[in-house]
Amino acid sequence: MTQFDQLGLSQPVLQALDLKGYSTPTPIQEQAIPPVLEGRDLLGIAQTGTGKTAAFMLPAIDRLRASDNNIPFKSCRMLVLAPTRELAMQIAASAKDYGALAGLKVQAIVGGTSVNKDRNKLHRGTDILIATPGRLLDLIDQKAFNLSAVEVLVLDEADQMLDLGFIHALRRINQLVPKERQTLFFSATMPKAIKELVSNYCRNPVQVSVTPESTTAERIDQYLFMVQKDEKQALLDLILAGRHDIPGDLERVLIFTRTKHGADRVVKKLRQRGIDSNAIHGNKSQPQRQRALDEFRRGKTQILIATDVAARGIDIPGVSHVINYELPNVPEQYVHRIGRTARAGKDGVAIAFCGEDERAYLKDIRKVTGAELDRLDLPENFRAVVEGVGPTKPEVRGATRVSKKKVRPKPAGRPTGDGSGKPKKPGGKHHARKGKPGGRPGGNRTRRDKGGAGGGGGGGRPRAANA
Template sequence: METTQNTFEQFKLNRQLLNAIEEAGYTTPTPIQEQAIPLALAGQDILGIAQTGTGKTAAYALPLLMRIKYAQGQHARALIMAPTRELAMQISEAIIQLSKYTDIRTVVLFGGVGPKSQIEAIRDGVDIIVATPGRFMDLYFREEVTVKHLNVMILDEADKMMDMGFMPQIRKLLEIIPVKRQNMLFSATFSEKVERLSHEFLEFPTRIEVTPQATTAEMVSQTLYELPNFHTKMNLLSHLLRDEEVFNRVLIFTRSREVAGLVHQYLLGRVVREDALRVIHANKGQNTRTNAMEAFREGSVRVMVATDVVSRGIDITEVSHVINFDVPLMYEDYVHRIGRTGRANHVGQAITFMTFADEYHIRKIEKMIRMEIPRTKLPAEIEMMETPRNEMQDMLREIDNQKRKEDPTFLGAFHEKKAYRPPSKFNQKDSRARRGASSRTKKR
C-alpha cells in the first residue's frame, strides 16, 4: 500500500488538528516540521537549530496539542517560554488557531501591561501557558501559577533569551518545575551559552539542524552602502523610501530607541505620510506596539522603524525590504533582522548602512554568515554631509574599543598625537567639493 508523503496526514494527527491545519492554509510540512514532529510525538527531548520563518512553532505546537488532547483540570500541563512579548503573543495565536476544534485552553503571559486579566485567565483554568520569563516568575512568586502539573517545557528563541539576560530566571524555573517532563529547545544559533543551557535543560536530546547555523535566508538579496555619518544615512534613507512602488513594506532597524525616535521624526510627513509610518521600541506601551504591528501586517502602515525588539519571531510574510540603519552589535541579530523579509517564498531585500566605525562589526558578521555582503555605489544624487566633531569623536572611540578587544595593550588613537583621517572610501573631500559646486549652481 502506498504511503502518502509530505502531508500532515503522515504524522497521524487527530482529525481536529488536521482540520485546523487545512483551514490555516498549511499543505506541506517544512523540513523542521518533518523532522521534529515524529520525535516530539514519541516523547523525545529535542534540540532544534532553525531560523525564524522555518515553521518551528507548528513543529512543537502540533505534537504538544496531540499530547494534551483536551482540557483537563485547572492547572497548566505545558509551558512555552519566549524572550519577547511579541513572540509570546504570536506563539499563543498560532496555538489557538491550531487548537480551534478542541477545548484546549491557552493563556499568554507578558509584561508591559497590568497582570489582572492574565491572572483571571489562569484562574479560569489553563492547559498551555505561553510566557516571557519575567512575567511568569512574577506570577509564580505571587502564587498565581501552579507548576507541579507541568510535563512539557519548551524554550523558543533560546539564543535571544541568553542575549537578553534571562538565564537567572530560566535557572530558577528549572529548579521549581517537575524533573520528569519532555523538553524542547529551539534556537536560530548554537552559541556557547545556548550549548551550556542545552546541557542543563535537555536529557539525551535529538539534535535537529535544518539549516547551517547563522545562515541568511535564501530568498533575501543583501547589499551594503558605505556612508560617513548619520545625516548622510538619513539622506540615503529618504531617497530610497521615496520610491513607494518598490519600497512598499519596509522595516528599518536601529540600535537604540533614541535613534529610532530620531529616524521616525525625520521621516514623519516629510518623506512618509503620517498614517503610513510607525515606530516601536521598549519604551512604547504594549497596546501601541501591538496595534502598530497589526497595522504593518495588514499593509496600512508602509514603513516601520524598530529596535531589535521585533527582529525575531514576527511573521509578516510580505516585507519587501529590511534596512539596517545601524549595524547590530549582537551579530546573530543581523540574521534575524534580515529574516523578516524573504519569508514564505517571497523575495526580499536587505540593505545595510555602514560607517567606517562599523567595518569591524561587518567583518565579524560576514565571517559568521560565511559570505561577503555585496557593496553598492551610492546614487549620485545623494548629498554627502560633513561629519560633526562629536560624532567623529564617538566613532574614533568606538574604533579604539574595537582595537583593544583585539589587542589589550593598545593605548588608543587619542594617545597618539596625530589627526585621524577616515579611510578614503569614507572621505568627504570630493563630496564637499561636489556639494559646493551644487550649491553654487543653485545660487546662480
C-alpha cells in the same frame, strides 16, 4: 512528498490544519513531529519563518490530549517561553488555531499588560501557557502561579532570550518545573552558552536542523553602503523616495536601529519629510506596539522602524525590504533581522548601512554568516544632496549583488562592546551609553517590566528584562 496525515497526528489536529489550508509540512515540521509524538526531548536548530511553532505545537497538543490530565489549579500543562511580547502573542494565536478542535485552553501573559488581569485569568489554570520569562516569574513570586504541573516545556528562540539577558530567569524556571517532563528547545544559533543550557534542560534530545547555523536566507539579495553616521538619514530618505538602483518595489519596509531613541529619531525625521512611519520598541506600551504592527500588517503604514525587540516577533508576509540603519552588535542578530523578509517562499532585499564606527560589527557579520556583503557606491552627487545643494535625484553607479557563494560558517564567539563581556555602568540616572570613536557603540540598558525587551543591547549581554 510527505503530508501531515502521514506523521501520526490525530484527527482533530489534522482537521484544524485542513481548516487553515495546510497539508504539506515544512522540513522542520517533518523532522520534529514524529520524535515529539514519541515523547522524546528535542533540540531544533532553525531560523524564524521555518514553521517552528507548528513543529512543536501540533505534536504537543496530541500528547496533552493523550495524557488526558485535568487543568491544574494556578498552573499549566504546557509552558512555552518566548523572548518577546510579539512572538508570545503570535505563538498563542497559532496555538488557539491548532488546538481549537482538541478542546484545549490557551492563555498568554506578557509584560506591558495588567498583572491583575493575568492573575485572574490564570487562577483556574490552563492547558497551554505562552509567556515571557519576566512576567511569568512576577506571577510566581506573587504566589499567583506555579509550574508544578508542567508536562511539556518549550523554549523558543533560546539564543534571543540569552541576548536579552534572560539567562538567570531561565535557570530559575528550570528549577521550578518538574524533572519528569518533555523539553523542546529551539534556537537559530548554537553558541557555547546555548549548548550549556541545552545540557541542563534536555535529556538525550533528538537534534533536528533545517539550515546551517547562522547562514542567511538564499532568497535575500543583500547590499551594503559604507556611509558616515551623520549621513545615514539622507541616504535613507533617498532610498525611501525611490531614488536608488536597489531592486524591488518598496512595498513594505522594515528598518532596524540599535536603540529605542534612535528608532524614534528616524521616525521624527521621516515625518518631517512627509514620510509616514511608526516605531516599535521597549519604551512603547503594548497597545502602541500592537497598533503599529497591525497598521504595518494591513499596509496602512508601509514603513516600520524597530529595535531588535521585533526581530524575532514580526511574522508579516510581504516585507519587501529590510534596512539595517545601524548594524547589530551581535552578529547573529543580523540573520534574524533580515529574516523578516523573503518569507512564505518570496524573495526579499536587505540593505545595510555601515559607518566607520561599525566596521568591527560588519567583520563579525561576515565571519558568522559567511556572506560576502559586496559594497554599493553612494550616488555620484550624494555629497551635494547631503549639503543641500545639487540635484535631488542622484544616480547610483556600480550596484552589485551580494555574492551567494557557499561559505561554511565559522564558530561564532560572543562579541562584546569592550571585550569584558559585561555591560558598562551608566554614568547617571538617565545616562545612555554611546559608542566611542573606533569602538563598538552600545545601546540602552533594558529594565524589567518597563517596556519589555528591546532597547538594543550594549557591549556584552544586558541584564534581564521583562519582555
